């Protein structure tokens with residue numbers, strides 16, 4: 724990932740900054756943003772949907788993840804109610820699901836439920852060394868939103884991966900490239916048109 728990021732940066736294909744949609748100009752055949760001009764812009768903004776994409780019915784889910792240090796050793800990812808991913812000297816453990824409190828601040832009730840689940844898997848001592856929270860951009864029908872805006876074919880979206888971003892994004896990224904470059908028809912089940 725870092726190697727590819729460096730490759731893009733060196734060729735000045737990558738700009739790391741917050742996109743200000745107030746100065747984004749979307750037209751029927753091109754988009755302009757500050758000094759840039761492009762055929763299309765694809766929004767991959769997670770739950771931070773912009774004014775352009777207010778209509779897709781997202782159903783965000785907050786989740787806690789913790790890092791724990793313990794004596795347990797495993798060359799494998801443990802997956803039983805929760806996942807425990809072995810890192811160099813600790814495990815990353817997750818995760819919880821909550822639709823009500825959509826904050827990026829770790830919630831104690833989420834951490835507590837992870838601790839209870841760890842206790843069902845092993846009874847040794849452990850220390851929590853980090854707590855994190857994320858809000859997953861889930862959707863009303865649990866399928867991603869991919870495709871183009873009904874009014875602007877220059878405005879694309881690649882979002883709504885909910886709990887399956889890691890596993891589904893590579894497949895659908897390739898599919899979306901085929902849609903844009905080869906003119907392949909977008910898979911109906913994930914087409915954002917279903918949301919308009």
Ligand SMILES: Cc1cc2nc3c(=O)[nH]c(=O)nc-3n(C[C@H](O)[C@H](O)[C@H](O)COP(=O)(O)OP(=O)(O)OC[C@H]3O[C@@H](n4cnc5c(N)ncnc54)[C@H](O)[C@@H]3O)c2cc1C
Nearest residue numbers: 741742768769771786818857858884885886887888889890
């Ligand atoms: C607790 C938790 C557990 C998870 N477990 C799993 C799992 O078991 N399996 C799995 O496959 N996936 C898992 N995921 C990953 C999850 O599925 C994906 O993170 C999710 O689908 C969102 O991915 P995304 O890249 O679409 O959005 P995000 O990860 O939300 O990324 C969007 C990015 O866009 C940035 N952004 C938004 N607006 C702007 C702007 N105007 N300018 C610049 N940047 C902007 C945001 O800051 C953010 O960094 C988990 C996620 C969480 C939080």
